[in-house]
Each structure stands twice: as C-alpha cells, then as structure tokens.
Amino acid sequence: MIATYLIVSGFTNSGPEHWQTFIQRKYGNVVRVEQDDWNRPSADWVEKLAQTINDTEGDIVLLGHSCGAVAVSQWAIAHSVDRVKALVLVAPADVDAEEAIEPIKQQRPLPTKNLGYKSLLIHSDNDEHLDESRACELASQWGCKAHLITGGGHLHTAAGYGEWLEGERLIENFTGIPFICTEGRE
Numbered sequence: 001m002i003a004t005y006l007i008v009s010g011f012t013n014s015g016p017e018h019w020q021t022f023i024q025r026k027y028g029n030v031v032r033v034e035q036d037d038w039n040r041p042s043a044d045w046v047e048k049l050a051q052t053i054n055d056t057e058g059d060i061v062l063l064g065h066s067c068g069a070v071a072v073s074q075w076a077i078a079h080s081v082d083r084v085k086a087l088v089l090v091a092p093a094d095v096d097a098e099e100a101i102e103p104i105k106q107q108r109p110l111p112t113k114n115l116g117y118k119s120l121l122i123h124s125d126n127d128e129h130l131d132e133s134r135a136c137e138l139a140s141q142w143g144c145k146a147h148l149i150t151g152g153g154h155l156h157t158a159a160g161y162g163e164w165l166e167g168e169r170l171i172e173n174f175t176g177i178p179f180i181c182t183e184g185r186e
Contacts, residue, residue: 003059003085003177005030008049010066010093010156011104013038018157019164020065028182031056033068041067041095041107046074059083061175065090066129066154070107073142076115086175087119089144090167091155093129100129114143120174121145122167124152124159145174 007020007030014020014032024030033052035045049071053060060083064072069092076087094100095107121144123135130138132148139146147170153159161167172178 001177003061004056005061005063006052007032008064008068008072010068011041015157017162019161019167022163027179029180041104045071049075059085061086061177063088066093067104067107070095073111073115076117077111084117087117088171090122091127091130094134112141119144122147124149124155126151127154129154
C-alpha cells in the first residue's frame with residue numbers, strides 16, 4: 001500500500017539534522033505539516049493538521065514528534081478518518097507535567113482515552129520531556145503499542161537522532177507502509 005506520511009514536528013520545528021527532516025528529504029511520500037508559529041504549540045496546531053489531512057489525497061500515516069505527537073493525539077481523539085491508517089507518536093511531550101516548559105503548557109490537556117487508530121508510541125527511558133512511567137501510562141490510555149529505546153533521550157537531534165535508519169525500519173514494520181524513494185531525492 002502506498003500512503004503519504006505527514007510529519008508533525010514539535011516545538012521550534014525539526015531542524016536540518018533532525019531525523020524527521022532526513023526522512024522528508026529522502027522520501028517522496030513524506031510531507032511536513034507547516035505550522036504558523038513553531039514557538040507556540042496550541043489548538044491551532046491541531047487545526048492545521050486537520051486542514052493538511054483534508055488537503056492530502058489517499059491514505060495517510062501521521063508521524064509526530066514531541067509537541068507534534070501531542071497535536072496528533074489531540075486530533076485523533078476528535079476525528080475519525082478512515083484514510084488515516086496509523087499514528088506514530090515519537091517522544092510525545094508531557095505537556096501536563098508540572099515541570100513542563102512554559103511554552104508547551106499551552107497544548108494542555110493530553111487526551112486520556114483510546115485514540116481509535118492503530119498507534120505506536122516510541123519513547124525512551126531518559127527523556128527529559130516524558131518520564132518512562134508516564135509514557136507507559138499514555139500508551140495504555142491511548143491504546144498504543146509501546147516501543148522503548150534505551151538511553152534515547154528525547155529522540156531528537158541533541159540526543160543523537162539525525163538520520164535514524166532503525167527508526168525508519170521500526171515505523172515501516174509497524175505501519176506496513178513503505179517510505180518511497182523518489183528520483184532526485186537521496
């Protein structure tokens with residue numbers, strides 16, 4: 001099955017060396033959801049995601065990181081779209097945590113029930129924005145398969161996650177939907 005992967009980046013967007021950017025550059029069936037303000041995660045992000053889904057033809061996989069994964073979860077709880085085949089939530093930020101940084105608290109609250117989609121939550125045991133026990137709790141509440149990466153931090157550039165081939169394989173194996181190389185791309 002061919003589908004479009006919609007990348008939903010987190011707070012401040014994913015820079016040029018982030019794994020999401022590598023995936024977007026390498027594959028022709030990957031599109032980034034563009035937010036109006038990358039420094040203010042809010043309900044506007046969910047609206048922009050909904051608009052992008054509506055504007056995208058064919059089947060879709062949502063691939064969110066950090067606050068982008070939060071936006072995906074908030075979208076999922078409010079929408080049922082058959083064309084959305086899977087959700088991949090990588091290191092969702094715990095915006096409800098007392099110690100969450102101020103700008104991401106605007107995204108509160110996190111959903112507390114099943115998201116209603118085939119879902120994978122990828123997390124680490126030392127993420128500064130999502131405690132491991134909280135990740136397991138969210139995976140259970142949201143009906144996600146959980147995948148632990150030992151020592152992965154927030155699974156972003158600063159934690160060493162540039163080109164992430166293991167992550168690409170994990171995502172493809174879970175979704176059953178390949179990333180498609182396009183002529184002219186890496």
